[in-house]
Each structure stands twice: as C-alpha cells, then as structure tokens.
Amino acid sequence: MEPLELVADCARCSGLCCVAPAFARSADFALDKPAETPCPNLRTSVPGRTDAPCGIHTELLDRGFPGCVAFDCFGAGQRVSADWRDGPGAAREAFDAFAVLRPLHEILWYLTEPVPEADDGLRDEVTAAARRVAGLAEGSPAGVDVGAVRAEVGELLGRVSEAVRGSAGAPGHARADLVGRDLRSGRAARRPLAGTTLRAALLMGADLRGVDLGRADLLGADLRGADLRGTRLADTLFLTGPQVAAARGDATTTRPARVPRPAAWGPAAVSATRRR
Ligand code: SF4
Numbered sequence: 001m002e003p004l005e006l007v008a009d010c011a012r013c014s015g016l017c018c019v020a021p022a023f024a025r026s027a028d029f030a031l032d033k034p035a036e037t038p039c040p041n042l043r044t045s046v047p048g049r050t051d052a053p054c055g056i057h058t059e060l061l062d063r064g065f066p067g068c069v070a071f072d073c074f075g076a077g078q079r080v081s082a083d084w085r086d087g088p089g090a091a092r093e094a095f096d097a098f099a100v101l102r103p104l105h106e107i108l109w110y111l112t113e114p115v116p117e118a119d120d121g122l123r124d125e126v127t128a129a130a131r132r133v134a135g136l137a138e139g140s141p142a143g144v145d146v147g148a149v150r151a152e153v154g155e156l157l158g159r160v161s162e163a164v165r166g167s168a169g170a171p172g173h174a175r176a177d178l179v180g181r182d183l184r185s186g187r188a189a190r191r192p193l194a195g196t197t198l199r200a201a202l203l204m205g206a207d208l209r210g211v212d213l214g215r216a217d218l219l220g221a222d223l224r225g226a227d228l229r230g231t232r233l234a235d236t237l238f239l240t241g242p243q244v245a246a247a248r249g250d251a252t253t254t255r256p257a258r259v260p261r262p263a264a265w266g267p268a269a270v271s272a273t274r275r276r
Pocket residue numbers: 017018019039040041042043053054055056057065068
C-alpha cells in the first residue's frame with residue numbers, strides 16, 4: 001500500500017473545507033456560515049474555475065479569517081472523489097467522506113512521528129496502527145467510528161511520547177490553562193518546558209519567546225496567537241501545520257522539518273533539525 005498524502009493540495013479539491021463545516025462569527029472567522037453551504041468567498045462554487053479556491057486567500061488575516069489560515073485537512077480534501085457541486089447526492093457523499101477522512105488523515109499525521117530507534121516493539125505497533133488507519137481511510141467512510149480510532153491511537157501516541165521524552169509519569173502541563181502567560185524561562189510554569197507534556201494545553205497568546213520546547217509533547221495544544229519568536233520547536237512532538245500557522249514566529253523560530261514553515265515567519269535563519 002502506497003503511503004497516503006498528508007499534505008493538502010487545494011488545486012485537486014472542490015473547496016470542501018470551505019463548504020462542509022459550519023462557522024460561527026468569531027475572532028477566527030468573520031461571518032456566520034451554516035454547514036454544507038459554500039462560504040461566500042469561495043470561488044470554486046462556480047463550476048469550471050481553476051484559479052485559487054478562496055477569493056481572498058492573500059488577505060485572510062486582514063479580512064478577519066485567521067482560522068482559515070490555520071486550517072489543514074492533512075490531504076483529505078483531494079481524496080474525496082465526489083464533487084459537492086454535482087447535485088445533492090454527490091454533495092451528501094462528499095460531505096460524509098470528508099467528515100471521516102479529515103480526522104483519519106490527521107491521526108495518520110501523528111502516526112508518522114519518529115519512534116526511538118531502540119524501541120523496535122513500539123515502532124512495530126505504530127507501523128501496524130498506521131496501516132490499520134490507512135486501510136480505513138482507503139475504504140468506505142460508512143461505519144468508521146472515528147472516536148474509537150482516536151481513543152485507540154491516543155493511547156499508543158501517549159506511549160510514543162513517553163518513550164521519546166523519557167519521562168513516564170513525570171508531571172507536566174497537559175490541559176493546563178496557560179492563556180496569555182509569560183512562559184519564558186519556565187517562570188510562570190515553574191518547571192522547564194523542554195521534554196514535558198503540553199497536551200491539549202491552552203497556550204493562546206502565551207509568551208514563549210526563546211523558550212526551549214525540545215521534545216515537548218504538543219499534541220492538541222492551542223497555540224493561537226502564542227509568541228514563538230526564537231522558540232525552539234525543532235524536535236517537538238506531534239506539532240502540526242495548523243498549530244504553527246496560528247502562532248507568531250520569526251526567522252529564528254525552529255520547527256520540525258516535516259511541519260511547513262508559515263510564510264508570515266519569513267525565511268528561516270537556521271536549518272530545522274530533527275531529533276536524530
Ligand atoms: S474565507 Fe476563503 S479559505 Fe476561508 S472558508 Fe471562505 S473561501 Fe474558504
């Protein structure tokens with residue numbers, strides 16, 4: 001089985017992420033949009049258009065749509081074969097497939113996190129789980145219990161995290177409310193953040209300038225508006241493109257090589273490095 005693409009290719013998608021979800025007017029999205037309704041800024045609602053799907057894609061931040069900048073379908077959109085513009089039946093098929101494929105592709109992204117070379121058994125488990133999830137993503141979306149897949153893989157990813165961080169049972173900051181906190185030098189957190197867990201932590205607007213987040217587990221951490229200038233993210237765990245796109249970085253911010261560098265950060269001052 002060929003590995004699935006986990007990078008979005010909007011040119012091969014009918015703009016599903018701009019149609020299928022509902023959006024409430026907020027700091028992330030400047031207007032209310034019902035589910036399964038095209039965003040008024042979407043140009044692919046006009047059949048035959050081949051230019052950029054979003055009519056304001058170069059102005060998303062200025063026009064109040066930062067949530068769109070941070071969104072990533074992890075390559076699910078281009079794998080939906082039905083086209084929602086082809087009538088109600090095709091639309092139903094496309095929306096149902098996207099609702100399953102998008103989370104499965106995100107889970108597959110997490111399963112590509114490198115496992116320590118010494119831990120053959122764990123690496124085999126991750127490889128087997130990736131095959132199972134890819135098999136679900138290749139098959140029919142009907143009957144796929146995404147919640148069950150998340151729970152099963154979540155437990156495995158927890159063990160990957162502990163193996164990489166070497167800190168099973170160590171106290172961390174999972175689900176901590178660190179909104180707007182000054183976390184430089186770990187002052188507000190009272191413990192160094194490198195090698196710790198920040199799973200699902202709320203880090204919106206936190207000041208992480210110059211902080212070493214090496215081997216920190218950032219699965220599900222909310223980094224919207226966090227200041228990551230000069231922050232070391234190069235070997236963080238489970239970091240995604242949407243997380244970094246929602247944060248503020250600069251030329252000295254490092255990130256894992258597999259995570260796209262947001263254009264707003266400018267060119268990297270140093271090469272990104274990997275854990276090994
Ligand atoms: S603003 Fe653009 S990117 Fe955002 S949902 Fe609308 S068309 Fe899509």
